[in-house]
Amino acid sequence: MDTLEARVSYEFFKQLLLLLLLMAPLPPSSSEFTVVMPDSSALVDAPQTGFSDSARTDPAEQRAVYEIMEATGNGWATSIPDVCRGRWHGIECMPDTNDVYHVVSLSFGALSDDTAFPTCDPARSSLSPALLALPHLRSLFFYRCFTGSPQPVPAFLGRLGPTLRSLVLRENANTGPIPAELGNLTSLRVLDLHGNHLSSSVPPSLQLLRNLQLLDLSHNQLYGPVPELNLPSLTVMDLSRNLLHGRIPTSFGRWDSLVKMDLSRNRFSGSIPDSLCDLQNLVLLDLSHNRLAGPLPRSLGGLRSLTALILTGNPMSSAMIPKDAFAGLAALNTLILSNMGLQGSIPESIGELGSLRVLHLDGNKLNGSIPKSFQKLQKLTELRVNDNQLMGPIPIGREMLWKMGKKLRLYNNSGLCYDMSYGRYEGIESMSGISYCETESKDAASARSHTTKHYLSSTSRDGGHGRPSSLSSSGAARKLHLAQEELVDLIAPLLVSLLVFL
Numbered sequence: 363m364d365t366l367e368a369r370v371s372y373e374f375f376k377q378l379l380l381l382l383l384l385m386a387p388l389p390p391s392s393s394e395f396t397v398v399m400p401d402s403s404a405l406v407d408a409p410q411t412g413f414s415d416s417a418r419t420d421p422a423e424q425r426a427v428y429e430i431m432e433a434t435g436n437g438w439a440t441s442i443p444d445v446c447r448g449r450w451h452g453i454e455c456m457p458d459t460n461d462v463y464h465v466v467s468l469s470f471g472a473l474s475d476d477t478a479f480p481t482c483d484p485a486r487s488s489l490s491p492a493l494l495a496l497p498h499l500r501s502l503f504f505y506r507c508f509t510g511s512p513q514p515v516p517a518f519l520g521r522l523g524p525t526l527r528s529l530v531l532r533e534n535a536n537t538g539p540i541p542a543e544l545g546n547l548t549s550l551r552v553l554d555l556h557g558n559h560l561s562s563s564v565p566p567s568l569q570l571l572r573n574l575q576l577l578d579l580s581h582n583q584l585y586g587p588v589p590e591l592n593l594p595s596l597t598v599m600d601l602s603r604n605l606l607h608g609r610i611p612t613s614f615g616r617w618d619s620l621v622k623m624d625l626s627r628n629r630f631s632g633s634i635p636d637s638l639c640d641l642q643n644l645v646l647l648d649l650s651h652n653r654l655a656g657p658l659p660r661s662l663g664g665l666r667s668l669t670a671l672i673l674t675g676n677p678m679s680s681a682m683i684p685k686d687a688f689a690g691l692a693a694l695n696t697l698i699l700s701n702m703g704l705q706g707s708i709p710e711s712i713g714e715l716g717s718l719r720v721l722h723l724d725g726n727k728l729n730g731s732i733p734k735s736f737q738k739l740q741k742l743t744e745l746r747v748n749d750n751q752l753m754g755p756i757p758i759g760r761e762m763l764w765k766m767g768k769k770l771r772l773y774n775n776s777g778l779c780y781d782m783s784y785g786r787y788e789g790i791e792s793m794s795g796i797s798y799c800e801t802e803s804k805d806a807a808s809a810r811s812h813t814t815k816h817y818l819s820s821t822s823r824d825g826g827h828g829r830p831s832s833l834s835s836s837g838a839a840r841k842l843h844l845a846q847e848e849l850v851d852l853i854a855p856l857l858v859s860l861l862v863f864l
């Protein structure tokens with residue numbers, strides 16, 4: 363079961379979502395080969411089911427393609443007499459009204475077994491300036507191409523012009539700065555520089571990319587404060603895993619189309635701007651592992667579409683969870699507030715989050731008891747409240763406990779106990795630090811007078827194993843679906859079908 367869980371990890375889910383959204387702007391067509399996006403150029407924008415006998419690749423573009431292929435170690439291409447007719451996976455062409463083919467898309471790198479674009483020779487690949495001789499280019503995709511010969515992202519890419527919609531340089535070991543010139547690519551929908559070694563600040567010129575829908579600069583070494591950017595079409599923004607610092611710009615709250623914002627694993631400080639609470643279409647907000655300070659925004663209720671809120675690992679230093687902080691978040695299924703130094707009690711209102719599946723409140727200084735309203739969290743499959751100062755009865759029925767199994771963590775609190783009015787629970791002995799509550803109703807007590815009752819006030823994980831306690835219910839747990847897993851189920855087929863059209 364652990365491997366199953368590991369496989370469908372959160373990271374995986376994020377990647378899928380990212381890729382899905384990456385490809386979403388490219389509408390699948392029934393065409394055999396093209397990634398077609400209507401624009402105002404003179405290209406014939408209709409499904410291409412075959413080749414007109416007379417159509418030929420534009421000679422200048424053909425020479426450019428040979429050069430580009432050669433620069434990536436794919437010299438074999440020069441033996442192909444007409445690159446658009448003898449095309450390979452990774453080149454897309456469209457004819458114009460004069461039956462001349464133009465190159466609209468070039469892709470490199472073994473993205474998956476099914477998507478075998480030409481691979482690059484890692485030791486000596488480079489981006490050829492011959493790209494500038496492809497005036498109809500809409501999409502450029504390089505995946506793991508320059509890993510053996512680290513090089514900067516060339517500034518000349520900024521001259522690719524207004525036809526370019528998608529620039530993807532993923533995991534290429536690119537070094538140096540993000541060229542400010544990329545801001546000149548004003549038609550860009552997708553800018554993906556994920557997983558390189560880019561070290562610079564985020565250039566303010568990105569502000570010019572008014573049509574940008576996806577911005578992924580994650581997993582680099584970008585530093586400095588992020589400039590205020592006004593990108594009204596943005597749906598996905600991932601700046602995670604960099605060294606960015608300073609406050610989260612308030613302009614981020616003005617991107618009305620935003621679906622995903624991931625700023626995790628940076629060094630952002632200050633408090634969470636209230637403006638973020640206005641993002642009505644936001645589905646995922648991950649600000650985890652930064653240096654954000656409290657207090658939490660009083661109400662995140664404006665985030666009506668939010669399904670996942672992840673704030674773990676920010677030193678909110680003794681902030682309380684506001685009473686109605688999450689009121690109105692009807693779609694929320696994942697709430698992760700671990701290791702934030704939160705104190706005070708857990709608000710009753712969390713029990714009103716009817717869609718909640720994953721709730722982590724561990725590693726804080728929360729005290730008092732677990733609210734009775736938690737009984738209403740019927741969809742909960744994973745609950746962590748370990749490493750707090752909670753006490754009193756666990757307001758969760760036997761079936762729920764059993765269902766959660768290993769995904770229920772209660773250890774290291776001031777004195778949590780299991781209330782037998784929910785029915786006897788055989789697994790209780792194996793849950794470190796938890797026993798039956800002493801204060802039972804007389805009826806319940808007399809009915810089970812044979813059970814040993816002791817109120818264990820434990821502050822350590824003294825289950826005898828030094829490990830999180832677990833219940834044995836693997837059979838049922840196997841059937842459980844995390845919210846993430848469901849999402850994966852939902853989008854995986856879509857993703858596969860979209861990949862075909864990449």
Ligand SMILES: *[C@@H]1O[C@H](CO)[C@@H](O)[C@H](O)[C@H]1NC(C)=O
Nearest residue numbers: 520521542543544545546567
């Ligand atoms: C492209 O952008 C850079 C910096 O943002 C600017 O200096 C340059 O003039 C621009 N080039 C063109 C051709 O627009």
Ligand SMILES: *[C@@H]1O[C@H](CO)[C@@H](O)[C@H](O)[C@H]1NC(C)=O
Nearest residue numbers: 705706707727728729730731
């Ligand atoms: C919980 O902690 C808060 C803040 O430290 C304190 O004011 C309050 O009295 C505590 N409540 C209980 C029930 O211990």
Ligand SMILES: *[C@@H]1O[C@H](CO)[C@@H](O)[C@H](O)[C@H]1NC(C)=O
Nearest residue numbers: 725726727749750774822823
């Ligand atoms: C128990 O939890 C507190 C946080 O509430 C933590 O500081 C402490 O190290 C934990 N103790 C053990 C034994 O894990």
